[in-house]
Amino acid sequence: MARALTAAAAPVRGELPVSVARIVAVPDTREDHAGTLLPVLSGAGPLALRRLRAGRGPAPAEVALVGAMAAPLGGDRIAVTARVEAGARLRVTSVAATVSLPGPQPGPAWYDVELTVAAGATLEWLPEPVVAAAGSHLQLTTLITLEAGARLRYREEQILGRQHDWTVHGRPGRLTSRLTVRQAGRLILDQQSDLGPGAPGWDGPAVLAGHRATGQLLTVGLPFTEPVPAALPVLAALPGERESPGEGQGAVALTLPGADARLLLAVAPDGLVLRRLLTQPADPS
Amino acid sequence: MSGALLLLADGRFPAGGHAHSGGVEVAVRAGLVKDADSLAAFLTGRLHTTGLTAAGLAAAAADGFDPTGLDEAADARTPSPALRATSRRLGRQLLRAARACWPDPVLDGLAAAHPGGAHQSVVLGLAARAAGLAPAEAALAAAHESVNGPATACTRLLGLDPYQVVAVLARLAPELDTVADAATRAAAEAVRRQDAWPLPAASAPLLDLFAERHSAWKVRLFAS
Numbered sequence: 254m255a256r257a258l259t260a261a262a263a264p265v266r267g268e269l270p271v272s273v274a275r276i277v278a279v280p281d282t283r284e285d286h287a288g289t290l291l292p293v294l295s296g297a298g299p300l301a302l303r304r305l306r307a308g309r310g311p312a313p314a315e316v317a318l319v320g321a322m323a324a325p326l327g328g329d330r331i332a333v334t335a336r337v338e339a340g341a342r343l344r345v346t347s348v349a350a351t352v353s354l355p356g357p358q359p360g361p362a363w364y365d366v367e368l369t370v371a372a373g374a375t376l377e378w379l380p381e382p383v384v385a386a387a388g389s390h391l392q393l394t395t396l397i398t399l400e401a402g403a404r405l406r407y408r409e410e411q412i413l414g415r416q417h418d419w420t421v422h423g424r425p426g427r428l429t430s431r432l433t434v435r436q437a438g439r440l441i442l443d444q445q446s447d448l449g450p451g452a453p454g455w456d457g458p459a460v461l462a463g464h465r466a467t468g469q470l471l472t473v474g475l476p477f478t479e480p481v482p483a484a485l486p487v488l489a490a491l492p493g494e495r496e497s498p499g500e501g502q503g504a505v506a507l508t509l510p511g512a513d514a515r516l517l518l519a520v521a522p523d524g525l526v527l528r529r530l531l532t533q534p535a536d537p538s
Numbered sequence: 539m540s541g542a543l544l545l546l547a548d549g550r551f552p553a554g555g556h557a558h559s560g561g562v563e564v565a566v567r568a569g570l571v572k573d574a575d576s577l578a579a580f581l582t583g584r585l586h587t588t589g590l591t592a593a594g595l596a597a598a599a600a601d602g603f604d605p606t607g608l609d610e611a612a613d614a615r616t617p618s619p620a621l622r623a624t625s626r627r628l629g630r631q632l633l634r635a636a637r638a639c640w641p642d643p644v645l646d647g648l649a650a651a652h653p654g655g656a657h658q659s660v661v662l663g664l665a666a667r668a669a670g671l672a673p674a675e676a677a678l679a680a681a682h683e684s685v686n687g688p689a690t691a692c693t694r695l696l697g698l699d700p701y702q703v704v705a706v707l708a709r710l711a712p713e714l715d716t717v718a719d720a721a722t723r724a725a726a727e728a729v730r731r732q733d734a735w736p737l738p739a740a741s742a743p744l745l746d747l748f749a750e751r752h753s754a755w756k757v758r759l760f761a762s
Binding site: 433454 | 579582584613615617622
């Protein structure tokens with residue numbers, strides 16, 4: 254279970270402590286109660302956790318990730334883990350985008366996320382985007398472990414640079430990420446991306462082709478609405494296709510190996526368009 | 539120096555690769571690849587993403603990693619159903635040619651275990667092993683395959699000067715070596731740990747988008 258943290262932390266483990274924020278959600282089994290309790294809700298380092306809503310009845314318990322100080326900065330090692338036990342429902346959002354900034358010394362920052370969802374439990378992990386400011390390098394590692402019958406909605410949005418970075422520096426920062434998902438012991442998704450200055454070909458026609466935002470929405474065991482092609486003018490209208498010319502955006506729904514797992518993958522010119530492409534009707538705004 | 543490597547990596551090896559564009563047909567039609575420079579950018583991106591991933595899987599297969607585990611790892615590294623289908627189809631064709639060239643019980647076993655075809659990169663690694671090649675050679679063949687096919691396809695799609703295209707490939711050659719080297723080291727680590735985790739899983743969002751769109755086209759020059 255600690256493999257993502259261990260693997261990602263290996264290069265400099267021991268030099269700097271890893272701050273690990275933790276969330277555990279369990280079903281409320283007291284008589285006359287139904288819903289979800291959060292027996293563990295502990296922030297760490299720059300990550301504070303706030304309970305937004307108690308989980309009563311079928312409604313999930315809601316937690317917000319709060320960046321309590323400027324982070325991640327180069328050299329930071331932060332981590333968050335969430336475990337949702339059988340029968341519990343948890344929704345995690347964040348109050349603001351996570352802006353990766355350069356640190357006092359050159360070198361990357363590490364951000365590890367480890368999510369575990371039991372059979373019959375539901376996790377919605379819908380944070381705001383990660384934004385790579387010029388000169389920063391963030392290594393984002395996410396390991397998701399699903400038991401058979403676990404339900405998940407997981408959103409990941411990556412924005413290459415703020416407007417400021419493009420105007421002043423003419424370039425974004427670098428985002429290196431890995432998303433690994435196991436379902437009932439089977440590997441169903443393992444994906445690395447390396448975007449931004451220093452990553453070969455990242456801005457070229459095989460990877461982002463000038464788009465500044467990319468992201469994905471992974472849905473397992475929950476309702477999934479296919480994107481409507483007409484509403485998603487993909488890149489540009491190509492000869493022989495029925496879509497109308499668009500603003501340089503695209504999304505596609507991919508059926509993953511494994512049970513009832515769909516990946517909505519998108520590239521977009523900016524974060525607003527990306528969010529529109531990755532929003533499901535059932536999601537909270 | 540190995541004659542078997544040249545044979546395996548030759549575009550004329552009857553493994554069906556010539557019918558596939560590796561996404562460049564969509565990139566050309568979208569106007570994203572239009573000349574030698576944009577082709578070079580496309581190939582660089584492909585080499586360092588899906589090319590690196592395929593090279594790692596091929597090197598691990600050639601290094602003796604359990605093929606069933608590699609097939610699962612390849613599936614997870616290929617979120618696009620269209621690309622999974624293409625990879626298995628190409629794997630089946632490659633396996634047929636490899637069994638004709640280098641009879642080996644491991645290849646027979648792979649064919650029996652995956653009647654619909656195993657992933658191309660895994661088959662490539664096992665074929666290399668059956669041919670007596672080293673993991674580094676399997677990785678190099680996979681890296682070569684990841685750019686050579688699309689480059690050749692582009693000559694036909696854009697009518698580019700073949701001398702310009704081959705010059706693009708020549709300039710990429712040192713990067714092929716770098717990618718193959720990284721893949722080989724990762725594969726050795728995966729074998730040592732008996733875990734596919736160290737293998738590259740590099741991906742490119744647009745290649746997945748292109749593959750799904752291409753599979754929906756009624757009229758196309760290439761199969762993928």
